[in-house]
Amino acid sequence: MCVMETVKPCVATIGFFDGVHRGHRFLIEQVKELAAERKLSSTLITFPVHPRKVMQADYQPKLLSTPEEKEELLLQAGADRCVILPFTHELSRLSAYEFMRDVLQKQLNVRILVIGYDHRFGHNRSEGFEDYCRYGEEIGMEVVKARAYVANGVNISSSVIRAFLSEGEIHLANKCLGYRYFLEGTIVDGYKVGRTIGFPTANLSVSNPDKLIPANGVYAVKVHLEGHEYKGMLNIGHRPTLDNGAQRSIEVHILHFSSDIYQKTMRIEFVDRIRDEKKFRRVEELVAQLGRDAELVDRLLACES
Numbered sequence: 001m002c003v004m005e006t007v008k009p010c011v012a013t014i015g016f017f018d019g020v021h022r023g024h025r026f027l028i029e030q031v032k033e034l035a036a037e038r039k040l041s042s043t044l045i046t047f048p049v050h051p052r053k054v055m056q057a058d059y060q061p062k063l064l065s066t067p068e069e070k071e072e073l074l075l076q077a078g079a080d081r082c083v084i085l086p087f088t089h090e091l092s093r094l095s096a097y098e099f100m101r102d103v104l105q106k107q108l109n110v111r112i113l114v115i116g117y118d119h120r121f122g123h124n125r126s127e128g129f130e131d132y133c134r135y136g137e138e139i140g141m142e143v144v145k146a147r148a149y150v151a152n153g154v155n156i157s158s159s160v161i162r163a164f165l166s167e168g169e170i171h172l173a174n175k176c177l178g179y180r181y182f183l184e185g186t187i188v189d190g191y192k193v194g195r196t197i198g199f200p201t202a203n204l205s206v207s208n209p210d211k212l213i214p215a216n217g218v219y220a221v222k223v224h225l226e227g228h229e230y231k232g233m234l235n236i237g238h239r240p241t242l243d244n245g246a247q248r249s250i251e252v253h254i255l256h257f258s259s260d261i262y263q264k265t266m267r268i269e270f271v272d273r274i275r276d277e278k279k280f281r282r283v284e285e286l287v288a289q290l291g292r293d294a295e296l297v298d299r300l301l302a303c304e305s
Contacts, residue, residue: 096122
């Protein structure tokens with residue numbers, strides 16, 4: 001578990017770490033390397049909710065990872081400790097100097113603070129790296145600027161990955177993440193039309209409403225269900241041929257599978273986007289296209305096994 005606790009003298013970094021992507025892991029590796037070099041503990045400090053959501057009650061973030069998923073991904077990164085720091089209005093009012101002195105130094109025993117290349121903290125985020133260095137000198141904390149992770153000339157960031165997912169660019173998003181983007185939730189009752197046309201679907205209700213849903217379309221996915229992995233063909237959208245109305249649905253047809261799985265927990269990993277959502281003139285045309293989609297998904301995912 002990531003917990004708030006008294007820690008050994010440490011090298012630390014702080015951030016929201018949404019998605020814990022390759023850029024974040026590059027930063028974390030620098031923290032671990034420096035900690036090993038200085039014979040100190042390595043610590044990751046993050047927040048359970050987006051700071052902006054605390055400050056603006058109506059803010060609806062589109063997250064790459066839920067708090068639970070982020071914690072799991074951070075633990076996998078292999079630092080000695082992960083500290084989940086509750087972000088409160090009181091915390092938001094601290095200046096960068098006060099935060100470094102009262103929280104990082106006094107509470108968490110940070111000896112060396114590694115700052116992400118574009119990261120700012122403190123009230124109104126008005127101060128920058130030079131200020132942090134000056135404050136560090138005053139309180140006896142070394143401040144180091146991390147190197148940025150650049151891939152194909154692009155600084156990887158959570159906002160870049162969100163843009164890729166919103167455009168359906170799954171391959172690019174996954175490359176930046178370093179793993180397949182995924183959704184997790186509960187299988188709920190749907191319209192049950194799919195079973196009447198030979199393609200029964202499981203309707204996913206995503207567990208966290210803040211989690212970003214990729215662009216509408218048809219995707220090749222891996223389905224994780226009760227400890228097993230299956231091939232899946234996923235549709236995100238409004239099912240225009242079957243007149244789903246304004247409601248957006250997330251429906252997966254699990255290939256070579258037939259069981260009652262309502263109310264089970266399911267995790268979907270995105271592998272590729274195979275086409276846009278399309279309205280067909282007749283249901284027969286939709287069925288034919290779904291058959292072609294299923295064959296393509298079967299071949300694509302066979303290569304991913």
